[in-house]
Amino acid sequence: MVVYVEYVLLENMLLDSMLLYLSIRAVREKPSQKALWCSAFLGAVFALLFPLFSLHDFWKFPFGFLLVLLCFPWKNCQNQYRKVFPSLAWFFALSFLFGGVLTALHSYFSFALTPIFTVVGFFILSIISLHFIRKIYEKRTISKYLYDCVIFAQERQKSVLGYLDSGNLASKGEVPVCFISPEVFYELFIEKRQGQVFDEMKIATVSGKKRVRLYKGEIQVEKVKKQVYFSLSPNMLSKEYKVLLNARIFE
Secondary structure, three states, rough: OOOOOHHHHHHHHHHHHHHHHHHHHHHOOOOHHHHHHHHHHHHHOOOOOOOOOOHHHHHHHHHHHHHHHHOOOOOOOOOHHHHHHHHHHHHHHHHHHHHHHHHHHHHHHOOOOHHHHHHHHHHHHHHHHHHHHHHHHHHHHOOOOEEEEEEEOOEEEEEEEEEEOOOOOOOOOEEEEEEEEHHHHHHHHHOOHHHHHHHOEEEEOOOOOEEEEEEEEEEOOOOOOOEEEEEEHHHHOOOOOOEEEEEOOOO
């Protein structure tokens, strides 16, 4: 079998570049393109020479650390060393994960692990991983603004999870407006709709201005209890929180 060195180098460069990019992005940093490709090239050379010198697998770990270190964005950044080891952990975790997935697909479907298949497979897995990394950080960001709440309305009360939305400045007079999910709205208001008193106001949405109904009640967020208006928000069907809190709820 004939092995072309330049093809092996190119393949490994592409694989290492994707892994290094993901491992740096996973710690919310952005590597420079030059540093990334230089580090990926060194990784490709190491992968080519590694089997020739019969080196112990142990040397993969310090060399992986060097690759991450070289493409890490150090310029004008303080305390970056705290992110190097998490980035290194992502690098090895993704390497084992991608290799395991491709090997499993190879065994299950019984086709050859050609360079094209490997690169395309890594590319698809990289896109999927990048999506999940973004979702993880989005969830972490949202969790900082989640509060346990108790809604009091129609002689009922319900414990829910609320999200403090800095963009929700809606108010009717001096009373803030909170938006609740359909299931909470139905449980607290719809079942006693007959003869129920409500107010109305106009709000601005992406599709333009619309008139919404407002129902008076109270909400307790931590130790703060306030009289507010509640309005239905169908957009919270798939959210983990059930109440969109007003930005002025703690004022």
